Amino acid sequence: MNSVSLSRLILLTGLAVVPNLGAQPTSGSTDTVTDSTGNTVTDTSKAPVTREELYGVIGQVLNVDDFYSRALTFTTPQTNRPLTLGATIQTRYTYIQDQPTPNTFSIPLASLSFSGLLYKDFQEGRNLAYSLGFSSINGGTPAPTDASIAYTFLSTADLGSPSLVVSVGQQKKPFGLEAQSTDEQLPSITSSLYLTAGVPYNFSDLFARDIGIVVRADALPEVDYGYNYRSPLISVAAGFFNGSGANALDNNRDKEWTLRAVLAPPVDYYNLLRGLAVGASFDKSERFLTIPGGATTPAKTFWIYKTNAAGAKTDSAKYTVAAVNANPDSLQADRTRYGVDLSYIRTPVNFTAEAVYATQDSAYWDAGSRSFKDDQRRSWAGSVAFFLNIGEQYLKQYRNQSRADDWWPVTWQPFFRVDGLDPNIDVTGDWQLAVTPGVNVFFARTTKFQLDWSWRKTENRPAANAQYLAQFQYGF
Amino acid sequence: MNIRSLRTILTAGLLLAAAATRADAPKVIRLGLVGNKYNKPFTTSVFGFAQQRQAWEKEFAKEGIKIEWNFFTATGPAINEAVANGTLDIASSGDLPSIIGRSGGLPTKVILPTGIGGGKNYVIVQSNSALRTLQDLKGKRITFQKGTYFHLLWDRLAKYQLGATEKDFKIYSLTSGDQDVALASGQVDAELTNSTDLVDRGVGRILYTIDFDDNPKLSNFGNIYATEDFIRKYPDIVQRFVDVYVKIAAEVLTPQFRNEYNKQATSSGVSLKNVLATQARDNEFSWNPAVDAYYLKRLRSAIDDAKEYGLVRRTFEPKDWLDTRFLDKALKEQGLDARWKDLRTPALSRLE
Numbered sequence: 078m079n080s081v082s083l084s085r086l087i088l089l090t091g092l093a094v095v096p097n098l099g100a101q102p103t104s105g106s107t108d109t110v111t112d113s114t115g116n117t118v119t120d121t122s123k124a125p126v127t128r129e130e131l132y133g134v135i136g137q138v139l140n141v142d143d144f145y146s147r148a149l150t151f152t153t154p155q156t157n158r159p160l161t162l163g164a165t166i167q168t169r170y171t172y173i174q175d176q177p178t179p180n181t182f183s184i185p186l187a188s189l190s191f192s193g194l195l196y197k198d199f200q201e202g203r204n205l206a207y208s209l210g211f212s213s214i215n216g217g218t219p220a221p222t223d224a225s226i227a228y229t230f231l232s233t234a235d236l237g238s239p240s241l242v243v244s245v246g247q248q249k250k251p252f253g254l255e256a257q258s259t260d261e262q263l264p265s266i267t268s269s270l271y272l273t274a275g276v277p278y279n280f281s282d283l284f285a286r287d288i289g290i291v292v293r294a295d296a297l298p299e300v301d302y303g304y305n306y307r308s309p310l311i312s313v314a315a316g317f318f319n320g321s322g323a324n325a326l327d328n329n330r331d332k333e334w335t336l337r338a339v340l341a342p343p344v345d346y347y348n349l350l351r352g353l354a355v356g357a358s359f360d361k362s363e364r365f366l367t368i369p370g371g372a373t374t375p376a377k378t379f380w381i382y383k384t385n386a387a388g389a390k391t392d393s394a395k396y397t398v399a400a401v402n403a404n405p406d407s408l409q410a411d412r413t414r415y416g417v418d419l420s421y422i423r424t425p426v427n428f429t430a431e432a433v434y435a436t437q438d439s440a441y442w443d444a445g446s447r448s449f450k451d452d453q454r455r456s457w458a459g460s461v462a463f464f465l466n467i468g469e470q471y472l473k474q475y476r477n478q479s480r481a482d483d484w485w486p487v488t489w490q491p492f493f494r495v496d497g498l499d500p501n502i503d504v505t506g507d508w509q510l511a512v513t514p515g516v517n518v519f520f521a522r523t524t525k526f527q528l529d530w531s532w533r534k535t536e537n538r539p540a541a542n543a544q545y546l547a548q549f550q551y552g553f
Numbered sequence: 554m555n556i557r558s559l560r561t562i563l564t565a566g567l568l569l570a571a572a573a574t575r576a577d578a579p580k581v582i583r584l585g586l587v588g589n590k591y592n593k594p595f596t597t598s599v600f601g602f603a604q605q606r607q608a609w610e611k612e613f614a615k616e617g618i619k620i621e622w623n624f625f626t627a628t629g630p631a632i633n634e635a636v637a638n639g640t641l642d643i644a645s646s647g648d649l650p651s652i653i654g655r656s657g658g659l660p661t662k663v664i665l666p667t668g669i670g671g672g673k674n675y676v677i678v679q680s681n682s683a684l685r686t687l688q689d690l691k692g693k694r695i696t697f698q699k700g701t702y703f704h705l706l707w708d709r710l711a712k713y714q715l716g717a718t719e720k721d722f723k724i725y726s727l728t729s730g731d732q733d734v735a736l737a738s739g740q741v742d743a744e745l746t747n748s749t750d751l752v753d754r755g756v757g758r759i760l761y762t763i764d765f766d767d768n769p770k771l772s773n774f775g776n777i778y779a780t781e782d783f784i785r786k787y788p789d790i791v792q793r794f795v796d797v798y799v800k801i802a803a804e805v806l807t808p809q810f811r812n813e814y815n816k817q818a819t820s821s822g823v824s825l826k827n828v829l830a831t832q833a834r835d836n837e838f839s840w841n842p843a844v845d846a847y848y849l850k851r852l853r854s855a856i857d858d859a860k861e862y863g864l865v866r867r868t869f870e871p872k873d874w875l876d877t878r879f880l881d882k883a884l885k886e887q888g889l890d891a892r893w894k895d896l897r898t899p900a901l902s903r904l905e
Contacts (some may be wrong), residue, residue, distance in 0.1 A: 085804070199734075234723075234725045234726075235724070235725075236726070266592055301650070301657070302653070302699040302700030302704065302864070303630055303633050303650050303654055303656075303865075304633045304700070305627060305700060306630075306634075345657045345738070347637045347658050348657075469640055470642065472634055472767070473635045474627045474631030475631065477588075477626040477627055477631065478594075478623055478625055479589065479593055479624040479626060481594055508630065524586060
């Protein structure tokens with residue numbers, strides 16, 4: 078017997094045993110009540126239901142039952158666990174001055190995300206969650222982005238409790254502000270120079286993901302139940318990664334450490350200091366790197382160990398090069414990054430500022446002495462952004478409304494950002510500067526239109542370069 | 554310059570200043586109301602009738618002023634968030650969230666009180682629960698949404714009926730739909746609610762009925778308030794808003810209207826059975842908008858109790874929050890100032 082037949086049987090059986098079913102309404106079947114003022118009031122709600130009316134209700138229930146049974150059997154995808162399926166697509170037009178292809182349409186991002194709970198703890202909120210995402214960048218082969226599992230160790234039943242979440246898998250490093258910002262703090266299409274500039278600059282990996290473990294905790298939360306608001310006084314995150322990047326096997330002996338701490342003032346929701354936060358980040362890694370050879374030689378791989386020739390760790394022999402070829406490129410080893418940031422995210426006025434400094438050890442082949450020499454590159458970068466939220470896009474509770482139509486609050490987000498990068502402090506003439514004004518318009522629940530104009534200048538190049546970008550970002 | 558000239562100049566200056574700070578009319582009046590677990594964009598009582606009849610839409614149609622209805626799923630706390638961010642002009646919420654907002658500095662003024670001293674709420678347990686009395690709930694898992702009027706109600710219930718505090722229970726703050734799921738699945742032991750849905754389905758059992766008519770010291774109320782900025786800019790609009798409300802209240806808060814009143818209450822998704830189970834004994838007693846001694850006493854009590862239970866940091870004087878100009882004028886012009894003036898006075902002694 079299928080579910081439909083079963084439900085029909087239950088309904089009809091129930092119908093047969095209901096006493097007095099089908100009795101005709103009798104005179105005086107409506108009740109009267111007397112309220113506190115002494116007036117008699119007729120309460121028609123207690124009039125009996127007729128058999129015809131009940132059959133009508135049963136018919137409607139069976140129709141609904143049929144509809145959902147068929148839908149569940151034939152047209153509804155099913156999973157073993159709860160699943161939230163999401164997608165983000167960007168469709169962009171770009172015009173860049175002084176480029177071989179100055180204007181172009183592109184799909185810079187097409188991503189799918191799957192997330193949900195592997196175990197739901199209704200009582201304490203100690204949930205086990207998963208996250209899986211795939212992205213195609215500029216039409217490339219889709220590759221995993223997030224691929225992680227996270228467990229909430231402390232109860233989240235009360236907003237006033239501290240939190241502790243541990244996630245394992247491929248994920249972002251908890252370093253800096255912009256690198257891990259959501260749309261709320263990252264209004265522009267293009268990221269700051271230091272996150273987008275490619276190798277060998279010392280920051281570009283911060284925007285990528287790596288494989289490892291991240292522990293996130295916060296304590297001393299300020300809770301304002303009148304707004305359902307929670308802001309911890311201190312939040313910390315510690316990451317422990319391979320250091321070899323996303324979707325890559327480990328290529329070094331040591332691990333990459335990332336630490337971040339954020340302080341926020343303990344204030345109520347309706348306080349001018351709400352949304353203010355000060356953060357500091359630290360990252361240290363040592364990596365085996367594959368370095369392409371120079372123009373005259375094929376690509377080579379060089380292995381650098383923080384050990385001596387016998388394989389034992391020692392400080393006296395900082396680098397041991399397992400393979401040496403003539404005329405190699407410089408080799409990279411220890412890398413240390415420091416970051417400080419300040420943010421004030423308080424709709425409608427928002428401000429972010431960030432500075433990062435990095436040192437990266439390397440060794441290079443000195444043709445004169447025919448030996449390796451140590452070197453250290455030092456870089457720094459900074460970014461300041463100011464933006465407005467004119468509309469309710471980022472009022473999380475405002476968006477959850479009972480509405481009959483497909484409503485969404487239209488929001489305008491004008492912004493202005495200035496950012497700079499000095500990829501090598503010891504080299505003059507390589508400073509880069511970008512000035513980026515723009516505007517975003519959120520006009521549907523998952524859709525925004527973005528306009529950026531970015532003026533870019535490198536110190537030792539006479540002409541500035543301008544980029545014009547228009548983009549729809551949409552999804553489900 | 555003689556006195557008359559000086560007075561003329563000052564008057565002209567004041568008029569100019571007033572004109573500069575007031576605009577004639579807004580393009581839209583943004584209303585914020587408590588949503589419901591059925592996710593339906595409708596409200597109940599006098600406000601509900603005004604919505605159903607499009608009373609304000611009609612009142613302001615000739616100036617082209619639109620009425621924007623916002624029903625917040627997260628109820629009072631979400632309304633506070635919206636007011637704090639300048640996205641609402643007039644809102645209605647329970648006593649505690651509106652008091653928390655004012656205590657924290659939200660620039661609002663109460664223009665109309667609502668739902669004073671009547672109706673029922675319930676402590677519901679699973680139908681097969683071994684819990685039998687309120688005393689049995691000590692140390693148990695209780696759910697309601699913190700920051701709403703239920704929060705104040707629970708703390709009062711704990712104090713007056715059990716001599717306990719919030720810390721004597723394990724409180725899980727959930728919205729109303731999630732509360733039902735949590736209780737039905739046994740994740741909590743009891744639910745404080747104004748819905749009898751679980752009882753009607755045979756899943757829940759009423760452990761304790763909180764009848765505000767019988768026990769007014771536990772009773773909550775609501776407030777309709779406008780932002781100070783909106784009142785300053787558009788006092789005439791606020792007056793007409795209140796006029797419409799009072800006019801509808803005078804019509805629907807009568808025994809003869811009770812059936813229609815109850816039927817209208819089902820528009821938000823609540824079953825008629827539930828409406829009957831939770832309604833006040835006398836709608837006119839509970840929902841008339843008079844700012845009388847009874848309401849003022851409940852307001853004072855709510856502010857003080859919220860402070861005592863640690864739900865607000867600062868108290869404030871009720872008179873600094875109330876702006877009764879509009880209500881007073883509406884009652885007088887509609888000849889209603891005597892109708893509700895002393896209606897709740899006999900019940901004052903029951904608050905002692």
